[in-house]
Amino acid sequence: MEKDFNQNKDDGDDTAKPAGKGRLRLVFKIGLFLLILPILLLGIYKVPFVHPVSTLMLKDQLLLQTIERQWIDIDNISPHLVNAVMMSEDGQFCSHSGVDWHQMSLVVKDAVNGEPARGASTITMQTAKNLFLWNGRSYFRKALELPLSMATDIVLSKKRVMEIYLNIAEWGPGIYGVEAASQHYFKRSASKLTLQQASLLAVTLPNPAVRNPTKPSRGMVRTANIVQNRAKKAGPYVTCVR
Template structure:
């Protein structure tokens, strides 16, 4: 073969894709033991990880609804990427920082599980196919369950249960509506926002999230069914 290294690269990419798909299938049934973001926190930042996995049924519906209202209002209606939101954000600003507003819950799960924190066009490009694959293989309740258990809520602090106990001294199942919206509003910047001692800005964001709850409740049937 004229270029045997091309064949090696293609084979390596094929193995990588198969491994990724295999792990996505596995994590449909098995809880991920650790994520890329957790490894970054532990190995690079030197943080002690604090987390405690709980099933979706043990996470307050207040938090489930608040996170969808804050992070991904069309969660139950898209297939990994909310293209309408992407177009809206791109029209508003032609910068990478603006794309955060169009990041869906599946895209954030993809980032947390497999990628890295630092924003880049490469990371965004990888998030899209990973989010699509996750949405095809997982159910929406499983997607939200994984997200709420791997999302970062502070230095070394991961998952709704650990965050609820840290900030409010109670399990995630007992969160009030206001506590839930404060936790949800802190997700875009968890290292600087403290839900237990909210700044004026965080309270304003939480107020906006709380006003969306009645409307979002009509669109979140995929994870709020009794």
Template sequence: MTRASGGSKLLRWFLLLSAGAIVLVLLVVLMFRFVNPPTSAFMLGYQVQSANRSLAHEWVPINEISAWMPLAVVASEDQRFPHHAGVDFEAIRQALSEYRAGEGLRGASTITQQTAKNLFLWNGRSFVRKALEAGLALVIEGLWPKQRILEVYLNVAEFGPGIYGVEAASQAYFDKPALHLTEYQAALLAAVLPNPKVLHVNAPSTYVRERVVWIQGQIAQLGVGYLQDL
């Protein structure tokens, strides 16, 4: 076998494996449109790193979550959620423009990107992870309706160490089901999502309390019917 033919065979195997991996990812994402994910990459990572600690997670359908909760996370994290296709290129351009103007580089991840990250990837700031996150977000947007994206996000998001999903968070912090969350409680949960290992629902810092007020103001501006047509 010549070196050229050996290289060609390796290339064919690489392309076949890559195509197989892409098909597998598409099938898994499509399945999760209809089947609730039993766990997530972040939950599995927590269980590996904190084997002696308990993990709280309970799936609830979106119609058993207070309407304030999806509105609070959209107001807090991704106000263009109803309109973008998974990656908000306008938000990215604005963030880069602010950075070039001397301001800090802020994140521009959409709720869809965060869903992809929590469900399939790992935490970190590497270019590879961000590229995978963006690609998965585009696939998810192509295969899931917006309401399903919100439902999965609210059920896999981390709200505190070992507390995953809004139902577990509502029970842990407010001793009530997620269906009965008030606007303030939903805003408080949304306020810690950027960094739930540092920001705390049960002992909110001044920053968290200020963020709750801001989120409530954004909810008022968006209006209670902002997500009704999803």
């Protein structure tokens, strides 16, 4: 009897082990798929007529919320807007490889010294985040954002990255992309934006939930004027999108 009992016990253990290994293999396969998926999608996003959507747009659609979005090719967007956004968000966009490591090192130094955090997200990093990740300030999300940004810079041209960014960035609750923003706030196409309007839209991007380019605060106007002056001299910095 004792021998039979032990044998049955061993048989049960043998059954459990393959089941556990099967679950681990499944988790590994899912993890590998999630790692490969962004690269596959980036390959698809290289195609000019493909119009990517952001994870935030997908969330709003799943929640049946109304969104405004009209895709516009970068060649049809006012150069004022492209220049203003680059000078406001990422002046070194054409020269870095998706991540501005100099700015990133300054952020790490500030964190170590206990100083207030500064922004170091490049346009490429924001594009990768909008395409594949979620909003938030967790270190885990930032750790995922860095390799995704470098992969985005490798797979897509600078011009295509900028085009996608301008078409998926949020400019207000449910307002995605510069064409929808331009129509919503200024009743004109993004191709017709003035430098002042473009600068106000550019400085709205860091906090579109509370900033309104048609009702700017004094701080917004002051920042927009700085961006406007920089945009006038942006020629050498924006060659990669021309």
